[in-house]
Amino acid sequence: MITDIADYFTKGCGRCTRFDTPDCSTKVWNKGLCDLRELCRSAGLTETIKWGHPCYMHAGRNIAIIGAFRNNFRLSFFNAALMKDPDSALERKGENTAHPDMLRFTDNAQVTAQADLIKSYLAEAIGYAEKGIKPPTTENTRDIPTELADALDADPQLAAAFAALTPGRQRGYFLHITSAKQSATRSARIEKCCDRIFAGKGFNER
Numbered sequence: 001m002i003t004d005i006a007d008y009f010t011k012g013c014g015r016c017t018r019f020d021t022p023d024c025s026t027k028v029w030n031k032g033l034c035d036l037r038e039l040c041r042s043a044g045l046t047e048t049i050k051w052g053h054p055c056y057m058h059a060g061r062n063i064a065i066i067g068a069f070r071n072n073f074r075l076s077f078f079n080a081a082l083m084k085d086p087d088s089a090l091e092r093k094g095e096n097t098a099h100p101d102m103l104r105f106t107d108n109a110q111v112t113a114q115a116d117l118i119k120s121y122l123a124e125a126i127g128y129a130e131k132g133i134k135p136p137t138t139e140n141t142r143d144i145p146t147e148l149a150d151a152l153d154a155d156p157q158l159a160a161a162f163a164a165l166t167p168g169r170q171r172g173y174f175l176h177i178t179s180a181k182q183s184a185t186r187s188a189r190i191e192k193c194c195d196r197i198f199a200g201k202g203f204n205e206r
Contacts, residue, residue: 001013001014001015001051001052001191002014002049002052003049004049005047005048005049005054008026008033008049008052008053008054008066009026009030009033009034009037009054011024011026012024012025012026012027012068013026013052013053013068014052015052025068025069025070025073026068028068029068029072029073029105029108030108031108032073032105032107032108032109032110032111033066033068033073035108035111035112035115036066036073036075036111036118037054037066039111039115039118039119039122040054040056040063040064040066040075040122041056043056043119043122043123043126044058044126045057045058045063045064045122045126046058050062050065050150050151050154050187051065051151051154051155051191053065053066053067053154054066055154058125058126058129058130059126059129059130059132060129061078061079061129062078062150063077063078063122063125063126063129064076064077064078064122064125065078065153065154067154067155071106072104072105072106073104073105074102074103074104074105075102075103075105075118076093076101076102076103076153076154077090077101077102077121077125078101078125078150078153079125079128079134079135080098080099080100080101080135080153081098081099081135081136082125082128082133082134082135083099083100083101083121083124083125084124085100085121087117089103089114089117089121090102090103090121091103091104093156093159101153103117103118103121144174145174145177145178145186146183147177147183147186147187147190148173148174148177148186148190151187151190157198158194158197158198161197161198161200162197164200165197165200165202166202168202169201169202169203169205172202172203172204173193173197173202173203175203176189176193176203177189177190177193
């Protein structure tokens with residue numbers, strides 16, 4: 001996966017064989033992705049790169065992440081359970097997604113057309129981060145490390161693969177990830193475990 005944010009908008013995320021080719025999804029949606037990037041940065045968000053994608057932060061919290069796919073591109077919000085979504089614009093990534101959490105675009109021009117809505121949703125999420133407001137913990141998410149929850153929210157394919165693991169295998173990853181004291185180390189461990197998770201293996205399996 002890429003480590004330089006500029007590469008995402010010129011080459012792609014580096015997670016598949018279409019990286020840096022004309023067929024890469026980031027090339028198809030480049031105008032819309034760049035427009036989303038500008039809206040996030042103009043909102044005062046700090047631009048970082050996580051899981052090979054542009055991630056935008058504020059007050060030490062992940063706010064939103066950009067993703068590009070074959071048929072659409074997206075701006076996904078973290079802590080989506082807090083979002084009021086007055087325009088019912090947010091969509092669920094999949095059937096198992098607990099809350100609508102993404103704005104999905106199928107035309108590059110949609111970002112400019114929906115700029116005011118996007119700004120208002122970003123402002124709402126920023127407000128929660130500044131006040132330290134977090135969604136209530138549920139029984140299903142209580143043991144999940146924050147960094148892993150963020151990674152699963154950002155990547156529906158990884159979320160599906162993780163959900164398919166047995167509870168014992170999931171617990172093994174929880175223990176491995178949370179044994180790291182630093183958030184950056186926990187995130188790095190998640191990235192290193194992705195291939196194993198996709199293969200349906202537990203942390204200690206070969």
